[in-house]
Amino acid sequence: EVQLVESGGGLVKPGGSLRLSCAASGFTFRRYNMNWVRQAPGKGLEWVSSISSSGSHIYYADSVKGRCTISRDNAYNSLYLEMTSLRAEDTAVYYCARDYCSGGTCYRLFDNWGQGTLVTVSS
């Protein structure tokens, strides 16, 4: 069974930093592109960042570019999101999600999600 378990959320002051983690199990992590998606309270889903299976290709939403760094450790089946210069508008539940892959082709569509970790930016 595919499992994605996020951790690292919490309360942080504006301007502060936080590192989120996502522990993956139940599949060959190193073969899949991975993603972070967030959801502000009462709002819809917002894509944050993506990283290719090897880590060689990385993409960010404009809203976090320059403030967030996505990374992964395939030896430890883990995905990370380092967030700096946090703002109130970064307050959200952060989900990690796996790309859909079939027949050797991967699509930037998400076929498994974690349960999320809450980040609250407030003084």
Place this chain on the structure above:
Amino acid sequence: QLVLTQSPSASASLGASIRLTCTLSSGHSNYAIAWHQQQPDKGPRYLMKLNTDGSHTKGDGIPDRFSGSNSGAERYLTISSLQSEDEADYYCQTWGTSGVIFGGGTKLTVL
């Protein structure tokens, strides 16, 4: 610019069927999408990948009551024999040159 448009809300009676719509912006009618369900206070759940030819690949454990189809730039999610646990937010998703795109979501109420 690639945009996915969904109606904010929809409702139908217990046991009825409903079709939710996700519309691709002009010039983007050949994009595949995914549908996701988010029940209250839960994380999103992948329902299906909906291809441009109307075929779809559902996630593990997704009931046969859920199906997908296309018409031009419109992508549909049909839920038949509505049950109370189908009351949820439904999001469509695709990707483009600017990154991954989500629709605004449709809140489905089961009456």
